[in-house]
Amino acid sequence: MSFCTKCGTQVQEGIKFCGNCGNAMQGGNTPQASQSPNLEGFQTKPAKKSNGWWGVLAFAIAFIIFKIIQHYVKF
Numbered sequence: 001m002s003f004c005t006k007c008g009t010q011v012q013e014g015i016k017f018c019g020n021c022g023n024a025m026q027g028g029n030t031p032q033a034s035q036s037p038n039l040e041g042f043q044t045k046p047a048k049k050s051n052g053w054w055g056v057l058a059f060a061i062a063f064i065i066f067k068i069i070q071h072y073v074k075f
């Protein structure tokens, strides 16, 4: 349990906003808030990169297959 820094109401730990006054919980959440975006960015970046590579690869393969199909359709 942690307390709202603005009104002092007891709030659940990990909650982002005080249920009483709506104050953004800064006390215990600042380290978590700064950590989680970093972690998310760290996790998302390689996934995005590999997704991009797979996308390019898939597009290249699809393009080649399309060209082959076009070639056979012409004949």
Ligand SMILES: [Zn+2]
Residues within 6 Å of the ligand: 004, 005, 006, 007, 008, 009, 018, 019, 020, 021, 022, 023
């Ligand atoms: Zn509050």
